Amino acid sequence: xxxxxxxxxxxxxxxxxxxxxxxxxxxxxxxxxxxxxxxxxxxxxxxxxxxxxxxxxxxxxxxxxxxxxxxxxxxxxxxxxxxxxxxxxxxxxxxxxxxxxxxxxxxxxxxxxxxxxxxxxxxxxxxxxxxxxxxxxxxxxxxxxxxxxxxxxxxxxxxxxxxxxxxxxxxxxxxxxxxxxxxxxxxxxxxxxxxxxxxxxxxxxxxxxxxxxxxxxxxxxxxxxxxxxxxxxxxxxxxxxxxxxxxxxxxxxxxxxxxxxxxxxxxxxxxxxxxxxxxxxxxxxxxxxxxxxxxxxxxxxxxxxxxxxxxxxxxxxxx
Amino acid sequence: xxxxxxxxxxxxxxxxxxxxxxxxxxxxxxxxxxxxxxxxxxxxxxxxxxxxxxxxxxxxxxxxxxxxxxxxxxxxxxxxxxxxxxxxxxxxxxxxxxxxxxxxxxxxxxxxxxxxxxxxxxxxxxxxxxxxxxxxxxxxxxxxxxxxxxxxxxxxxxxxxxxxxxxxxxxxxxxxxxxxxxxxxxxxxxxxxxxxxxxxxxxxxxxxxxxxxxxxxxxxxxxxxxxxxxxxxxxxxxxxxxxxxxxxxxxxxxxxxxxxxxxxxxxxxxxxxxxxxxxxxxxx
Numbered sequence: 001x002x003x004x005x006x007x008x009x010x011x012x013x014x015x016x017x018x019x020x021x022x023x024x025x026x027x028x029x030x031x032x033x034x035x036x037x038x039x040x041x042x043x044x045x046x047x048x049x050x051x052x053x054x055x056x057x058x059x060x061x062x063x064x065x066x067x068x069x070x071x072x073x074x075x076x077x078x079x080x081x082x083x084x085x086x087x088x089x090x091x092x093x094x095x096x097x098x099x100x101x102x103x104x105x106x107x108x109x110x111x112x113x114x115x116x117x118x119x120x121x122x123x124x125x126x127x128x129x130x131x132x133x134x135x136x137x138x139x140x141x142x143x144x145x146x147x148x149x150x151x152x153x154x155x156x157x158x159x160x161x162x163x164x165x166x167x168x169x170x171x172x173x174x175x176x177x178x179x180x181x182x183x184x185x186x187x188x189x190x191x192x193x194x195x196x197x198x199x200x201x202x203x204x205x206x207x208x209x210x211x212x213x214x215x216x217x218x219x220x221x222x223x224x225x226x227x228x229x230x231x232x233x234x235x236x237x238x239x240x241x242x243x244x245x246x247x248x249x250x251x252x253x254x255x256x257x258x259x260x261x262x263x264x265x266x267x268x269x270x271x272x273x274x275x276x277x278x279x280x281x282x283x284x285x286x287x288x289x290x291x292x293x294x295x296x297x298x299x300x301x302x303x304x305x306x307x308x309x310x311x312x313x314x315x316x317x318x319x
Numbered sequence: 320x321x322x323x324x325x326x327x328x329x330x331x332x333x334x335x336x337x338x339x340x341x342x343x344x345x346x347x348x349x350x351x352x353x354x355x356x357x358x359x360x361x362x363x364x365x366x367x368x369x370x371x372x373x374x375x376x377x378x379x380x381x382x383x384x385x386x387x388x389x390x391x392x393x394x395x396x397x398x399x400x401x402x403x404x405x406x407x408x409x410x411x412x413x414x415x416x417x418x419x420x421x422x423x424x425x426x427x428x429x430x431x432x433x434x435x436x437x438x439x440x441x442x443x444x445x446x447x448x449x450x451x452x453x454x455x456x457x458x459x460x461x462x463x464x465x466x467x468x469x470x471x472x473x474x475x476x477x478x479x480x481x482x483x484x485x486x487x488x489x490x491x492x493x494x495x496x497x498x499x500x501x502x503x504x505x506x507x508x509x510x511x512x513x514x515x516x517x518x519x520x521x522x523x524x525x526x527x528x529x530x531x532x533x534x535x536x537x538x539x540x541x542x543x544x545x546x547x548x549x550x551x552x553x554x555x556x557x558x559x560x561x562x563x564x565x566x567x568x569x570x571x572x573x574x575x576x577x578x579x580x581x582x583x584x585x586x587x588x589x590x591x592x593x594x595x596x597x598x599x600x601x602x603x
Binding site: 052058060105108110111112113115116117119120121123124127128130131243244247250254258284285287288290291292293294295297298299 | 345351353399402403406408409410412413414416417418419420421422423424425427428536539540543544547551577578579580581584585587588591592595596
């Protein structure tokens with residue numbers, strides 16, 4: 001027997017979800033830095049979901065855009081442009097343009113070619129950041145990033161209070177934008193392409209152009225997530241751009257469930273909390289269990305937390 | 320100039336040995352396997368163990384590398400891969416990343432994070448004079464082994480019944496199956512053979528690439544480039560691609576060291592732009 005909930009109740013749950021996240025400000029005041037990181041990882045995973053879950057573009061190189069956004073925000077702040085909002089906007093635009101240009105490479109190939117090009121671009125940018133160490137700091141990371149106070153009033157503090165409120169508002173704003181986009185005709189077209197590209201082509205939908213736009217969106221949002229992380233930690237490291245970060249965010253998304261709006265955020269909450277819990281352990285140990293987890297999840301069938309929930313709960317269709 | 324090309328060829332031979340199995344499995348089963356480097360690593364460690372701990376001669380170590388790679392591949396194929404041939408490529412990617420993680424952390428656990436020490440046997444040390452060039456003997460040995468393996472593989476694929484079955488299955492799996500080819504068993508055998516060759520490559524790579532637990536991640540992109548650029552499902556495709564990649568990479572490191580691995584990625588993307596299905600795509 002499935003539990004049935006109406007769309008209105010679903011909306012209520014959504015609002016409640018965000019209220020709970022906002023309330024963590026009061027519940028866990030000493031864990032705000034972690035919660036901020038969870039929100040950023042969640043946004044990054046949502047951006048990957050647009051490309052992977054909705055558009056169905058197999059990519060293991062999404063950290064390229066995350067890292068590009070982070071380095072952009074970090075470099076801007078280091079060389080005197082510390083105003084956070086405009087830097088975010090710039091990261092959005094630059095990564096969006098980068099994503100759109102690269103989408104011509106990514107969309108045209110077969111599955112393997114797509115995978116290779118996304119990984120290739122990711123490791124290429126990594127190598128670029130590694131080699132231009134005079135600009136990016138190379139393996140030592142970009143230091144000396146100073147972010148101006150928000151609106152010239154609220155300085156980023158050590159406990160992450162300002163950072164949390166700033167991040168939460170931006171993440172919520174971008175998330176609402178994504179939600180709106182996915183419910184629009186464009187989002188429905190993406191869903192159709194994901195399920196059956198041939199039929200979509202047959203009914204006259206410009207499949208490639210839709211995929212390119214989706215990839216561009218996804219890249220832009222990943223850039224914002226990266227810029228947010230750079231501004232919050234006031235540091236940019238090489239690990240923000242490499243293959244491992246791409247694989248990690250893929251795991252986060254799979255954990256939550258692909259092709260579902262909240263999959264990325266739920267996955268980020270679970271993943272980061274478990275990671276934090278086991279933080280004292282040997283990193284090799286962590287990697288080992290992560291690998292086991294991946295193998296198990298593929299063997300028992302992926303779908304993540306939300307996929308599991310969807311088996312229990314049914315949302316009543318509106319006519 | 321000559322020495323750069325020679326070293327590039329030796330390096331390319333290693334990439335070919337490790338990558339050719341990946342090309343066949345990819346062409347045969349459309350299985351996106353990011354874990355192929357893990358089999359090479361297993362072969363490398365097996366060879367290092369037989370040589371350093373049990374004092375066996377180098378050829379025995381190479382054989383051990385091949386067998387270890389093939390056995391590991393066979394076990395994993397039966398356990399995991401064979402269940403997923405019809406799944407979405409995302410499942411392949413996730414499974415193989417999981418396997419890489421387990422192998423990398425497992426190797427660190429057992430062997431420690433340091434580079435494996437390796438001294439080639441005396442008959443492979445020093446240099447040999449060849450066409451007026453002083454070339455490394457070990458590298459010459461690599462090229463000879465690689466050429467032999469290439470010749471054997473070509474014979475196997477083009478002249479034997481087994482090879483004909485592989486070619487038929489690559490071209491059209493369903494028809495091959497209908498004609499009585501046991502495609503599943505064929506998958507298993509070719510997968511194990513490919514992993515064995517990767518193990519051999521890993522063992523031979525001890526003297527050139529080195530071996531530490533991050534090997535599968537560090538070189539993953541190289542094997543994939545070889546397969547992608549060459550075109551999956553063939554023998555000659557990855558061979559040509561491996562030679563090109565080897566020469567471009569060594570030449571890049573030799574003449575413009577500040578670019579690092581950058582050159583090779585640009586090379587891959589340019590080739591994929593011009594020929595999205597690889598240099599020598601499979602028919603059909």
